Amino acid sequence: MLKGEIRKPIIAGNWKMHKMHLEGVKLVEEIDNSLDKNLDIEVVIIPPFTALRSISTVIKANQMKIKLGAQNMHYMSEGPFTGEISPLMLKALDIEYVIIGHSERREYFDETDELINKKLKKALEVGIKPILCVGEPLRIREIGKQKQYVREQLNNCLEGLNENYVHNIVIAYEPIWAIGTGKTATPEDANFMISFIRQRISKIFSPVISEKIRIQYGGSVKPFSIVPIMVQPEIDGVLVGGASLNAQDFSDIVNYKKKLKNI
Ligand code: 13P
Helix, strand or coil, X not given: CCECCCECCEEEEECCCCCCHXXXXXXHHHHHHHCCXXXXXXXXXXXXXXXXXXXXXXXXXXXXXXXEEECCCCCCCCCCCCCCCCHHHHHCCCCCEEEECCXXXXXXXXXXXXXXXXXXXXXXXXXXXXXXEXXXXXXXXXXXXXHHHHHXXXXXXXXXXXXXXXXXXXXXXXXXXXXXXXXXXXXXHHHHHHHHHXXXXXXXXXXXXXXXXXXXXXXXXXXXXXXXXXXXXXXXXXXXXXXXXXXXXXXXXXXXXXXXXXX
8 A cells, every 4th residue: 555655645725815824823823733743644734925924934933743835836936027926935935835737726817737837847946846736627527528638737737847856746636616616526536536647647757656646636625525535545635725724624634534543
């Protein structure tokens, strides 16, 4: 079983455009207090840019286990790009992860696979671990073409990446129809698509790399739905939206193993 041995499970909370920076600090402290002390999974919180500095300071000062991620970055180190954030600026705040290509950025900010590919290359170059989001919209799911759709996204986004660093990528399979809708893919279906993604990684790179890359599920993950998702053999973690804004809900998701013992 490679999950848990080679691939450490990773649970991340994407706060999207929520939380003032002081609210963010409070939320991180609450989450940290409720974490199991012997936690053997990676916990990442991904607040908006304005909260990163304060939260980074609090994490360091209190030696928290929680890791920090950003929701986006530019593909250049610096330059005349008004309103953008450089990966080096993130690095300077000890930010370990960055979401690249979230479906909301693809849909509302016209991010293309080509742009996402540039960002992935840059993140790997500067040493920030990218969480690459892929997943199909409802119209594609309805005609049963989700594998083809995701295959195309992977081919385009992962093209020409440095094979020495590519194992640092985390992939999040987030079917768009399941995001913020309360509809989740069934755990078996999510496992099937994630297994398919792993096969593609094996083809694009190598079987060894495909065994190392962690693949998450995202889309309406809640405390009541976490256990059936995490027991799937191919699913290495989850990317949580709405439920990560509430300390109790997010902690219940992160501490899912407690429920596992009761089954
Ligand atoms: P929800 O958990 O709110 O559906 O959001 C999922 C998501 O988009 C995480 O990146």
